[in-house]
């Protein structure tokens with residue numbers, strides 16, 4: 001839990017609070033019974049928070065004995081740096097699988113948002129779309145104005161990840177030693193000229209060896225060699 005918290009801006013590793021809206025991905029548990037108060041039959045995975053189409057976070061201590069919130073929790077508007085409160089979302093849809101659950105979806109976060117390396121904690125989140133084949137959930141979502149998809153890839157085509165480079169800065173290099181492969185360098189213009197000259201010399205020598213007696217062939221090869229050297233010297237001197 002604390003690793004997830006850290007990745008989503010928990011503890012002291014958080015960046016500045018960001019106003020505005022932010023797209024994030026997450027998962028939910030599906031409730032067996034539909035709530036009667038207009039809430040969706042969805043709860044958070046780690047805490048049993050029932051979700052309405054739009055949810056507002058409150059900072060509240062967990063049950064005793066559970067990996068709890070820091071001292072001072074509950075006395076501030078959620079979220080805040082140094083706490084773990086707020087509604088969690090991941091920037092990358094694949095990261096949402098860290099908390100596997102039956103329903104996957106996309107939220108639009110607003111209000112105060114604390115940004116971590118891989119996810120955020122937000123004051124408010126509105127469910128934009130979910131992936132489900134459960135008819136009860138699909139009906140409840142459609143009533144609430146939440147888009148329903150049968151396939152994750154269709155949802156991601158309509159709600160692709162946002163480019164957060166401007167907000168997060170360049171992403172750090174992966175820690176496992178894998179680095180992006182640099183494309184092979186193309187030949188420089190001079191290298192190309194050298195290659196062409198060497199090929200031309202080879203052609204002259206082969207032609208001389210095939211068509212001339214030994215001594216004139218050697219002289220032709222030497223002349224070709226000298227010609228290439230003179231040509232390269234002239235190019236290099238430019």
Ligand SMILES: [Zn+2]
Nearest residue numbers: 059074083085
């Ligand atoms: Zn808090």
